[in-house]
Amino acid sequence: MYWITGIINRKVGSEKEELFAPLLELKQSLKDEGKRSALTVVEIGVGTGANFKYYPSGTNIVAVDPNPNFESYLKSNISKFSHVKLKEFIIAHGEDLSAIPDSFCDAVVCTFVLCSVEDIDMVLKEVKRVLKPGGMFFYLDHVAGRHSGHSRLHYLLSGIQRFFRHDQKGHKHGEPWYNIECAGFATLEYRRITLSTWIFPLRNLLAGTATK
Numbered sequence: 001m002y003w004i005t006g007i008i009n010r011k012v013g014s015e016k017e018e019l020f021a022p023l024l025e026l027k028q029s030l031k032d033e034g035k036r037s038a039l040t041v042v043e044i045g046v047g048t049g050a051n052f053k054y055y056p057s058g059t060n061i062v063a064v065d066p067n068p069n070f071e072s073y074l075k076s077n078i079s080k081f082s083h084v085k086l087k088e089f090i091i092a093h094g095e096d097l098s099a100i101p102d103s104f105c106d107a108v109v110c111t112f113v114l115c116s117v118e119d120i121d122m123v124l125k126e127v128k129r130v131l132k133p134g135g136m137f138f139y140l141d142h143v144a145g146r147h148s149g150h151s152r153l154h155y156l157l158s159g160i161q162r163f164f165r166h167d168q169k170g171h172k173h174g175e176p177w178y179n180i181e182c183a184g185f186a187t188l189e190y191r192r193i194t195l196s197t198w199i200f201p202l203r204n205l206l207a208g209t210a211t212k
């Protein structure tokens with residue numbers, strides 16, 4: 001994962017920069033309103049911490065992942081990005097964030113996670129619950145392509161992923177925008193991105209934000 005996320009960041013770095021740009025505006029508006037000077041971000045399916053470099057300075061991160069093996073990678077990665085703080089690593093699935101109180105954070109981040117969670121609607125319900133009113137959900141995922149060949153490749157990936165993952169689960173959701181639209185956020189925007197790359201899971205992406 002550590003090795004793969006380096007490659008992914010090189011391919012989708014500019015999309016991530018664009019996606020996370022509103023975090024800085026959110027931080028500034030909270031400061032202007034005299035509410036807080038630091039942002040609190042819950043990152044679901046944090047993996048090895050591939051998104052830390054994109055967060056504004058002063059961000060407090062609560063990292064969530066069901067795989068406990070990522071903790072050592074997270075700690076080593078956080079030492080490279082001293083502009084952010086890792087407040088806590090919670091070993092949990094996005095479907096059950098009961099360790100996190102209601103209206104806890106300013107933003108929730110999920111990149112390359114929604115495609116393979118067991119219950120995407122439950123994850124979205126938890127995302128809304130832990131966000132403060134006005135808080136933002138940031139998501140980026142690979143999705144089934146518009147062409148049937150891409151769709152077949154997407155589902156082939158499920159088998160490959162099942163082989164490598166510690167819990168033997170694979171990809172489920174090729175069209176997460178349906179669930180996000182139905183999740184009841186106050187505002188929603190997303191865009192489809194088509195990248196020209198040999199890494200087929202990165203060819204068709206969905207990136208967007210939703211506000212509670």
Ligand SMILES: C[S@@+](CC[C@H](N)C(=O)[O-])C[C@H]1O[C@@H](n2cnc3c(N)ncnc32)[C@H](O)[C@@H]1O
Pocket residue numbers: 005044045046047048049050051064065066067092093094095110111112113116117118
């Ligand atoms: C493809 S990796 C993406 C990691 C990281 N977000 C990134 O963009 O590099 C998917 C991550 O989601 C985690 N994951 C899988 N199922 C999950 C679930 N139900 N809830 C939360 N995280 C999950 C995996 O352990 C893994 O760290």
